[in-house]
Amino acid sequence: MESRKTADAQQPEDRWDQLRPSAVLAIRELAASLESGGRARDVLDLYVYSKRIVAEVMEARLEMEFPEPCVEFHQIRDELAVAMADQYGDVVPRPYLTVPYGSRVHEKLFQILLQRFDTEVPAGLLRIPTRDSVHSERRLRELRELGLDISPSKSSGVDTYRLRSLRLDFSLIPRIVYNNAQKKKHALMPKAKLKKALGTS
Structure with missing residues (x-):
């Protein structure tokens, strides 16, 4: 170790x-x-x-x-943080409005996809940041949960991923907030009240 x-x-x-x-x-x-x-x-x-x-x-x-930091990655996260605060800052506890998935691995995966923007990137290349671990696929799913347009596909039998846009899908914000609350075991707001505030009840 x-x-x-x-x-x-x-x-x-x-x-x-x-x-x-x-x-x-x-x-x-x-x-x-x-x-x-x-x-x-x-x-x-x-x-x-x-x-x-x-x-x-x-x-x-x-x-x-890909030296850190990646300006575009942090700009997108800042944009998401502002949107979350604008939508729910008055009705949801602040700790539920944090933007998740900001590790260096997430950042490196984003950098690879950004460098090859709108082209298919083999999953094998995206495993390099995790030393050839399958955990890369999980990290990519998490980036998609933030609202990034990352589409999985297959090319000649090989799994690929494509970053199609830098525009975030803000409709996923309620799910992000709810997941944050789940991780904190809904300690700061009852689940039913949170669902009502998010409009998901």
Whole structure:
């Protein structure tokens, strides 16, 4: 755990330089094992190792490509915060009006989609910020919950995502507010009263 924390604290350029030779070596060893028709156990072990080290080095390379902060991402979140306050600031507790899903992973996913705006982006590319984890799909769903027009599709059998617009769908705001209240176990306002305030009762 400590080594992971130390690695994450490094600058992306330093992680890239540090990990790249190991990634190159791992890929070469995997390729050699595949070419020689090595034992299944050896090939699989090399594959698992090379997949992990390549995922780490690609994450570092992505960080170099997309330094934080992403102005557009924060502008959209600010826009949503204003709209939530305008609609429900007088009738709903302020803690329910916070904009969720603002992690660095959410931001990086948005940056990738924005760079390739209105084009299909393979899900594999979008897994890089989470080191090839399927959690990226969940984070993308959360971005859609904010009202972003991100459409999932398939291209040649590959899952893809496309950012079609930077205009938010404000009709989703009641659901965002309600989800915030659920996370706080409706401690600040009874559920029935909240539903009435949101017009969802």
